[in-house]
Amino acid sequence: MIERKITYQHSFIGQQFIAKLDFTSQYHSLYCARLKSLKYRCISADESGYFSLSEIMEVKVNQSCLIAGIIVCTYADRSSIVEKYISKIGILADRKQSTFYNRRKEEDFIYLEDESGRVRLDLKQYFDWENLITGLVVAVRGVMRENSVLEVIEIFYPSADPPRPLLRKGDEFICFISGIEIGNPSLDPILLNLLSNFLQGNLGNDSAEVAKNIVRFVILGNSLYKADKENSFEQKAYSDISADIVPSISKSLEFFDTFLAELAGILPVDLIPGEMDPSNSSMPQQPLNPYLFPLASRYSALRSFPNPYECKIDGIHILCTSGQNINAIMQFIDTQDPIKILELTMKWRHLAPNAPDALGCIPMQDDDPFIVEDLPNLYVVGGMPNYQKLVTEEGVHCITIPKFTSRQQVVLVNRFTMESETLSFVSVIQGMNNC
Known part of the structure; x- marks a missing residue:
């Protein structure tokens, strides 16, 4: 197993997304x-x-x-x-x-x-x-x-302060993944085993050289699978799903807990909920309860955050969502390209302008948590069809993370330069199947 030295300072700055689940007020x-x-x-x-x-x-x-x-x-x-x-x-x-x-x-x-x-x-x-x-x-x-x-x-459109300039260079990476969908019949469990072994440096010297430079692992939503019959245009909360799929959810949670425990034992892991996960369905989604993961929660490296998720790493501003805001916007505009919609949300200075009109959200009374006060250096959205990247005129690096179940890809982002690339496990598993 490879060894990592975490030398950076990570701070969560998305306190505005931690909300009381009170739906008695109007919008x-x-x-x-x-x-x-x-x-x-x-x-x-x-x-x-x-x-x-x-x-x-x-x-x-x-x-x-x-x-x-x-x-x-x-x-x-x-x-x-x-x-x-x-x-x-x-x-x-x-x-x-x-x-x-x-x-x-x-x-x-x-x-x-x-x-x-x-x-x-x-x-x-x-x-x-x-x-x-x-x-x-x-x-x-x-x-x-x-x-x-x-x-x-x-x-x-509203103005906002530009992102902080990127002055440093280095080879440390943040690994982003989305749409693992544990319990999905189309997900080959060996893929997650390969991912875990890769991060531990157990897939050969070349892979170990890449893996040792990954210093943080961020999971952007939809880690658990919910069958199509339990999904609808109006998204249901977990409390509304039928009782006959509870055993499968419990089994998926147990598998996911083991997977998280393996990762949290080797590097910091940030866990963010998505529309399929056991959190409130309205935005902002609250952090997943650590009691869902009795094994992984023993590690201080595992931290559960809300969706949207906002942090700073050595002063570099990072903003993430699990994708519900982009999907909601896509229904009402001419542009159907996800990366262009990411760019639009930065132009609008708002992550989810059509919440609560078309996207369920908690009726906040004193402020709107989705307002972009300061433009981030990095804006990452999970649950998208493909990997895309774009740099806005103001200098925001926008990246879409593909669903792992569909693309078998994770995205590596250089935490110094914001440059990104995909890492695919398709060729690895195809080679194993041909043996």
Whole structure:
């Protein structure tokens, strides 16, 4: 077994994602906190300085104005709450759709809403309107027309502090994995055994040279498998699943506990929940209970964190999610490329703008935890179809982590340079099968 020296300082800075599971409140306060926090950042992004901020109800016909508010989109193809309830009890067939976006629908409208009221937007002169979704906070410069429609000339997004410059170089790596889905019939258990042996340096000298430079292991959600019949468009919590699959979940937890114990014995492991895991289904998901892992929790190297997960390693800012926020956004915009949506969330300064509209979230009262106060150096999202990477204009390194069950890949990220690469176990297992 190889030896590692952990010389860096790791600090968890995502305290805003630790929340009390209280669902007795309404979401009005969450939207108010979001608007209050981001509206003046939008104004600072307006470099003209010519327009002063107006409220919607104050603007007169043919008056030029600058208004900050929350985007509200309507979709003719989207089922109403009443329709969802009727389909759930079996009276009406559910309109199962992967996307609600359709630029050809004349019934689809985009509004801007502030504390005083709501106005419909005319975006014919604005080319980037396809990527506007409900929940975004923006400032809109335009002219109010006689039909009470605001003709948009320009849109300003919130500003944020740039990432910290990367000045150091080195060969230490953080290993990211997502979608292990233990209990999935398509998962070959030997893959996890290979992964464990690789990290321990037991797959030969060449592999050991790579493995000894991996100084942290991050698991981004969906570590346990939940059958398709237990999944739905409206995600269910573990408390709602049928009793007949409880034994299989228990067996999967036992296997996962053993796997975690092997890893936590050799390097730090960060465990983040996903939509299939035994945590609350609403965002932010709370850390997985250590009592689920009696063997692995004996090691201090195993730490359970919320989803989203935010930390600093030697001052380098890292932000991660398990992918629910990206999947929720993808249903409502023209862009279907996950890495482009990661870039958009950094542009919007918000991880999940359509929560709670299309993504369940805890009704926070005092603040919105999904606001991106400072841009991270590294933004990683798990549960995606493929590995992709992109560097935004501001210098944020965005990376998507593929589902391990589908791609048999982990992603190694250099903690100094943010450069990344995949490590595939497909060729290894194919070679073993040919023997």
